Amino acid sequence: MARMKDKVALITGGASGIGLSAASLMAKEGAQVVIADFNVDGAKEAAENIKTQGGDAAGIFVDAGNEDSIKKAVGFTVQHYGKITCLFNNVGLTNLKKDLDVVHVDLDEWDRLMNVNLKSVLLGCRFAIPHMIHAGGGSIINTASMAGFTGDAVRVAYGASKAAVVNLTKYIATQYGKNNIRCNAVAPGLILTPAAENNMPPEVLNIFAKYNALPYHGEPDDIGNTVLFLASDESKFITGQTIQVEGGHYIANPTVPEFEQFMEKAQP
Template sequence: MGRVQDKVALITGGASGIGLSAATLLAKEGAKVVIADFHVDGAKQAAESIKAQGGEAVGIFLDAGDDNSIRAAVENTVEQYGKITVLFNNVGLTNLKKDLDVVNIDLDEWDRLMNVNLKSVLLGSRYAIPHMIRAGGGSIINTASMAGFTGDSIRAAYGASKAAVVNLTKYIATQYGKDNIRCNAVAPGLILTPAAKNNMAPEVLDIFAKYNALPYHGQPEDIGYTVVFLASDESKFITGQTIQVEGGHYIANPSIADFNEWMKKAQG
């Protein structure tokens, strides 16, 4: 308890999944949290759940594709709690039907994902940083993705936007480090959020499990605990980094799982 005591955190996309886990754990560790989400009812319900557990939280509306809405979320946080010292830029979109390969991608979808996945990180940081400077410093945490480090058969816009988040994280860290502001990112692999469990066939989950180094999938709390660490003073000498939380899915020769299966058959 108390790892982020008295810090004030704004979590975008905090009504469910990774954002909700981070908000809940930050509040449990002493932070006052503002949960901002397009689904405002979900944000308010999440805040009520946190308060029922003894935490401090409010839920507000956020349209991460709108400049004024992002500014308002930051200002509302400061008005509510007097400062902002933690910003978790967590909002992100993907679209498997329109975000295809380079030849066939819907160009309007490219623009939409760049606006929400990347520009919202820029704008959230843009509006929060002056308040963090006045508060004596802060920690900005961005949700990247392992898609920003690898190629895939589809989701060109998503991957490009997340790769840009990784580099923008370094620029923010470089430009505002002397103001005692740190900026890091978290790159999740497959995390079993409600959306992932509802939208991915069991066979697809099995494919991911086959290539994980660990014998299980990630949970939202695995990202949430990483966010708490990066928000806390425990990570005070870490900035400009992207922590890959992906169960070892990407660390090995990509053929190792198939090779191990071949070896078992050969020995049997």
């Protein structure tokens, strides 16, 4: 298939997890892909794996907390492939040891997360949009989070940064739609990326599973396929939207699991 034929995509945070899934799927559909990551060895390895499967990819370094590094990643993409028509802003950080509640959140950590999770999205778009206009249009996809829609006991900086990504997505879509540039976001719930599986004990995963409407957790390809759809022309009349990909975790009355248990015990 060739859903991404003649398209050039820059994917930040593309060496693993959701970014790697999106890069691999886009390449399979005909896109030329630049995988940018702080883990440059991982980015280059991912690009080589795509090449062995018949795709076209390059792996480069990017520091999403550094303006010049983001500018260079966009510049490399245009220089290497002649244009950029898709940007997937996928870098995001969280820190459960410092990103706590409002009273106790480390303010340096707040600034760091706002810089990496939010400002990097702005900068990626700032540098890519002029090239997209020159190319006749494009599609931008930003990684938000369900943390941007709900409150939690901790991670106030992370949640605030992701909520801002949701609204920034709308601004970009509004301001550049007439240039044939679409901008959407994807908001994952718990996704079994390598980082999640390595850092979350089974007990915590079971807690999340208890509140999913579906009987399983999400996987990177669940987000990757959504990003692929938003990057392709199949979504050409969708812009300014944030698609929630979260297994129905947030759709129900939160008392449902306990109520079901109560009803089971009440059965004669």
